[in-house]
Amino acid sequence: MKSKLDENRIKQGVGGQAVIEGIMLRNKTHYVVAVRKPNKKIDFIKHKVEANKNKLSKMFFFRGIVNFIDMMKLGYKTLVFSVNTAGLEEEKEKNKKNLTKEENSKKESVAMTLSMLVSLFFAIGLFIALPYFITTLIGINEKEHVILFNLTRGVIKLGIFIGYLLVISLFSDVRRVFEYHGAEHMVVNAYEHGLNPDMNNIRDYTTIHPRCGTTFMFLVLTVSILLYMFTSYFVYSYIYAAYIPPKILGNLTVLAMNIILLPIVSGISYELLKLGFIFYNFPLMRLAILPGLLLQKITTKRPKDDELEVALFALNKLLDDSIGERSEEEVKAEIEKENEAQLCV
Template identity: 35%
Template sequence: MAKDKKLCSLSDRLGKVGGQAVLEGVMMKAGERTVTTCRKEDGSLVVTDDSFVSVRTKHKILDIPILRGVVNFIEMMILSFKTLGASADAIGLEEEEPSKFEKWLSKKLGVSLTDLVMVISLILGLGLSVLLFVFLPIWVTAGINLLLDALSVGVMPPWLTAIVEGLVKVGIFIAYLALVSLMPDIKRTFMYHGAEHKSIACFESGEELTPENAARHSRFHPRCGTSFMFFMILLGIFAGLIIKSLIPGLATWAYTLIRLAILPILMGLGYEIIRLAGKHPNFITRAISAPGLWVQRITTKEPTADMLEVAIISLKCALRDEYPEFREFYEQKPWEPEVIEENTEDNDASEVETNEADIAADEEENDAQ
C-alpha cells in the first residue's frame, strides 16, 4: 500500500488535524487554517478557506492543562456554529433576498440575522445541555428518593444515587442521538462524520489520501467530540460518587451548585484524557476510549466514495504545505467560495457540438467557393 513519503512522521501526524461534519460537507482544521468543502445538488464543490486563531496563542496562561480544555470547548462551539452557517450558505440554503429586518440589523448593529441566530442558538444550546445533563438527572434521582421515602422503603445510599444519576445522563444522551439519527438530513451529516474520521485515519496512518484508501479505515476515532461528551458523562458519575461519599446528606440545591462549579474542571480533565488517548494508543487509552467509540456507532455512518472525496479535499487544502498541488482550491478570499465544477460531461458535449458546427461552417464555405 502506497505511503505518502512527503509528509511528516507518523507520530507527528497524530493530533495534527481535526474536523467536523457540516451540511453536505466536511470542515478540516490544521493549525490556524480551516477549510470547508461542500457538495451542491448539481454535484459541484464549494471550497471555503478561513483561519481560526485560538486565544491560547495570545495568552499562554490559557494554554495550561485543564484550563486549555475549557477554552478549547468554547472555541470549538463557536467554530462549529460558524462553520455550519457557512456550509448552509455554500449549498444555497440562504440565497433569499434579505428582509427589511435583516437589512436593519446589518445597518444598525453591523451583524446579520444569521450571526444573531447563531449566537442565540449557542446560548440556548449550552443552557439546554446544562438543563438536560446537570439539573434533570439530579431532579430525577431526588424525585426517586422522595418516592422511596414516601413508600417507607428508605432512600438510596449516596453511592447508588450517584450511579442512578449517571445512568439517567447516559440514557438521555443515547436517546437524543438515536432519535436525531432517524432524520434523513442528520443521517447524511453522520455519513460525512464517518468520512471525516476515515480520511483523518488514512492521513495519520501515512497512506496516500485517496477515497479507496480512506474507505478501508474505521469510521470510529478516539479523538472525537462524541467521545469527549460521553467521557464527560462518565467523569460526572465518578465526581458524583466522590461528592456524595465526602458530604453525605447534602441538600439537593447545594449538590447542584457544586456540580455546576466543578463542571469546567471535568471539562478540562476530559479534554486532557481524550487528547492523551488520541496521541498515545495503548491498552489503557484504548479502554478509556472504548465507551466513546461505541457511541460513535450512532453518530457516524459509512460514507460513500464521493463523501470521502469531499473530506479528502478539505484535508489536503488544510494541509497546504504538504499538498501544494491543491493550491487552486484554496487561493481565494476567506468565505468567498469558488464553485468547482466536477461534472465534465456537459462541457465535453458542448465542445463536441461546437466542433461539429465549425466543421459544417467550413464545408459550406468550401461549397460556396
C-alpha cells in the same frame, strides 16, 4: 495493506467535524469548510486559525476549557456557512442584502450567542437536571446513599445520551451528517497513516477515531458521575449539616454546583482524551476508551462516494499551502453568479 501511524502527521493535529452537506477540517494553522452546493459543485472557505492569546490555552487542564469554548464558536460559524451554502436559508440571505456588512456581522454575533446559550441550557436540562430529578423521584435518598444515588443518576444520564443519539440518527438529514462524520474520520485516519488519501485507499480505513468529539462527550459524562459524587458528599456532609436547609434547597444547591463544575469536567475530560490518543496502543487504555469508540458506531456511518469526495476536497484544500484564504463573501458572490447564469438559460 494499512500502514503504520505517521507521528509527524499526528502532531499536525488534523481534525474536524461534519456540517450540513459538508465537512470542516483544521490543523494548527488553518481551517477549511467544504460544502456541496445544490448544483452538486463543491465550494469552500479557508481561514487562518486565530492564535489564542489567552495564557490559559497553553496551561494543563485549563487548555481543555479554552479549547472547548473555541470549538463551540468555530463549530457554530462553520455550521452557519454550511447551511447557507447548501441552500437551506436562501430567504434569510435575501434579507441580509438589505443590511450593511457591520449590521450583518452584529446580527450574526447575536445569533451565535443566543444559539450557544440555548444549546447550553438544553444540554444542562437534558443531561444534568433531568437525570437528577428522575433519580430523586425513584426515591433514593441522596444524603444517605451518595454513591448509589450518583451511580443511578449516571446510568440514567448515559441512557438518555445514548437514547438521544439513537433517536436523532433515525432522521434522514441527521444520518447524512453522520455519514459525513464517517467520511471525515476515514480521511483523517488515512492521512495519519502516512497516505496521500484518494477515493481508493481511504475505503480501507475505519469511521472510528480516538480523538472524536463523541468519545469526548462520553468522557464528560463519565467524569461528571465521579466528580458529582464528591459534590453531593461535600454538600450533604458540610453545607447541609451546617445550615440544615429544606430538602428542596439542598437538591438545588447540589444541582447548582453540578452546573458550576461543568468547566472542570470538560478540562479533565480533554486531558483524558489526549492521554487516550497518546497511549492508544496500550491495551488498558484502549479498554478505557472503548465505550466512547463504540458510541461512534451511532454518530458515524459508512459514507457514500459523494460524501468521501467532499472530505478529500477539504483535506486537499487544507494541506495545499499555495491556496490562500477564501472568504464567505467570495463563496456568496460565486453562488450569485451561478444563480444568474441559470436564470439566463
